[in-house]
Amino acid sequence: MPTFALGPNQYGKAETRIVRVVRGPGGDELTDLNVSVALRGDLAASHLTGDNSGVLTTDTQKNTVYAFAREHGIADIETFAARLAEHFVGGQPSIHEARVTVEQYPWLPVDGAHTFRRDGGEVRTATVHHGPYGTRTVSGVTGLVLLKTTDSEFHGYVKDRYTTLPETRDRILATSVNATWRHGGAADSATARQALLDAFADTYSLALQQTLFAMGSRVLERCPDVVEVKLSLPNKHHFLVDLAPFGLDNPNEVYYAADRPYGLIEGTVRRDGVAIPEEVVWSF
């Protein structure tokens, strides 16, 4: 008779959407979040026999997210996530570890009073793990779309019998930045985000790979608390259209913006010679 063992497991309320309005005479403040909680601990009995005596229900977790927004405010998403994670672990003996992931959808004021507009597709992220190892925070941004119209070359690459890509000394460079930065909890995400923007803008690029390293390095330079930056950069190709069939030249003016396939350039930038604390990664 085969026997089976329960492997790594976790549970929690995913994607609690919460919008908080702080009303003030000088204009309202809007915070728009998507909060996911996952808990681990002494919880096998629920899986093995249906004994739920250690289970803090996912419904309670959702309620806690809402209540904390009112009781403690949100401050920034790192603080909000850490407060929740510490509460779940500190409040129940059966819960030993918590992972709280927060996505923030930025809104910009329209009239400085009570009207806002969503700020493109950009999303700010924070993931906090809390457990016997303490609190580990990873902040980030996704969907930050950037483009520069020049100061980008690409040449000197391998040519084999399948290569058709022409070398270029002047091309459009565009990407949608997906970045995370691991830190001790004190990193200023606005500074990190600005570092990504500045490095993309002022790096004369010979490859998106080189721009990636410059962007990660700039975050480490400006944010002393950050130990590691991970970047995933789709190369949003812009191909010059051949207008010769119409008797027209095309001096870097008219492009075809391809949405797929796209190059995907990914890499990690770390501080040299600094011992980096082990990353907490749950198996799923």
Ligand SMILES: O=c1[nH]c(=O)c2[nH]c(=O)[nH]c2[nH]1
């Ligand atoms: O910056 C680039 N890196 C590549 O690896 C690559 N490959 C490619 O076709 N175009 C580009 N551009």
